Amino acid sequence: MARIAAVASAFPAHVFSQAEITDTIAAMVTPDRSKQGVLRRLHASSRVETRHLVMPLEAYREQETFTRSNAMFVTVATDLLERALLDALDTAGLRPADVDYLMFTSVTGISAPSVDALLVARIGMRPDVRRVPIYGLGCVAGAAGIARVNDYLIGHPHEVGVLIAVELCSLTFQHGDDSMGNMVASGLFGDGAAAVVMVGDERARGMSATGPEVIDARSRLYPGTEEVIAFTASEAGFRIVLTAGVSPLVEQNFGEDVTQFLAANGLTVSDIDSWIAHPGGPRVLESFQTALALDGDVFENSWRSLAEYGNLSSVSVLEILAEELERPRSAGEDTLLFALGPGVSAELVLLRWPDERISV
The missing domain is CATH 3.40.47.10 (Thiolase/Chalcone synthase)
Known part of the structure; x- marks a missing residue:
């Protein structure tokens, strides 16, 4: 079995209250005042108080093309994951060059080369690091990623495995969509990234770590x-x-x-x-x-x-x-x-x- 050595999160600098977000986007979702009332009730009952977003609120007034929003995803995702991964490695007492296996997941943007590949040279990981970018698991991917990195480390007990996840949900905001799903989603999802550093049994021996x-x-x-x-x-x-x-x-x-x-x-x-x-x-x-x-x-x-x-x-x-x-x-x-x-x-x-x- 593997050991979790460290976990770190990173978030965009822009943070807003739920009320600020609702007031700004209500008219973008629908011009219908009665439906705006439904949206406000849904947002108020979400139990969400604040959210981090990749852009200032006013920037969401302009309807982005997929080309522009995905380009922003690649840039911001790489920056956030760099912060999260370096923080987690530092906490674990490891260096980027120590990483043997790198799993990356996101469902809110795409790129080839994938974001994990962009990080390798940027933070000094070895060029022979094994990379596994995955897409499509959505909300389950954080849990599934830990499980799959563990699967790898069981067979490679001397190695270091890392899971990095980033979701920039606000870049998927849909203008003019007054479906119930979009009204709920517009009041629920936020933006952020995280990195999990895991070590195999043999690598764990002699390390200082307190994770499970x-x-x-x-x-x-x-x-x-x-x-x-x-x-x-x-x-x-x-x-x-x-x-x-x-x-x-x-x-x-x-x-x-x-x-x-x-x-x-x-x-x-x-x-x-x-x-x-x-x-x-x-x-x-x-x-x-x-x-x-x-x-x-x-x-x-x-x-x-x-x-x-x-x-x-x-x-x-x-x-x-x-x-x-x-x-x-x-x-x-x-x-x-x-x-x-x-x-x-x-x-x-x-x-x-x-x-x-x-x-x-």
Whole structure:
């Protein structure tokens, strides 16, 4: 199994209150005053208080072409990931040249060469670093990325693997789309990036690190749900598709999926000491809690992230994980990290804080 050595986040400099964003974009979404009222109610009930955006608010008044918005994506994404990755490596006591395996994920922009390739020479990674850019996993990619880097490190225990994720959701903003999905999305998603540094068992020996071990992971794809969550292309760029079908799907399936996964590892829901749930929105978080029959503020960290940043897609669980690494931990504590994405797909990652911390 692999060890998480460090996690770091990075955000655009522009940060606005939810009320400021709503006031600015309401008329861009629809000229209809009654529909603007619906949008305002949706934004107010999102539990989002602030969001980081790549541009000043006024800049969103101009409808961008996909060419311009994607060019901005490449530039800003590279800058944010440089900050996040260098911070995470520094925390782990590693250098860019130490990275053997680099996985990159995003669903809000595309480029070839991919953003991970642009970072290699820029920050001094080795030219023989193994790169795996992935696209299409959406919100589930942060959890899935940790699982896939772990898969690699199990077979390469002396190596260093890195996951980098960036989502610039505001660049997908759709003018003149008064669909319910777009009105919800325009009040929910934010911009940000994160980097996770992981090390194989043998590489971990002799390092100073306090992060958890990846014990196990499981993927779940729900057939026939392709249109429940999606990301489609339009003339103005990518368009987020959200439907009301997410919560019923969670409540019908997620509890059993988690129970079976934990049972395979000799655990029950009551054995989990802490949770890192993807903050897909208020209804989604409530559905997770219902499906798992959990009481109290077990998802307090997810509600905090939703309020401060909005839904960051693949970055959200990584931002929460970065915060969780700052908290004191008991030996042997178990954490379940999970997310949902297009498909609909789910990824579960079981983390355990080791009995003995790695020492120099």
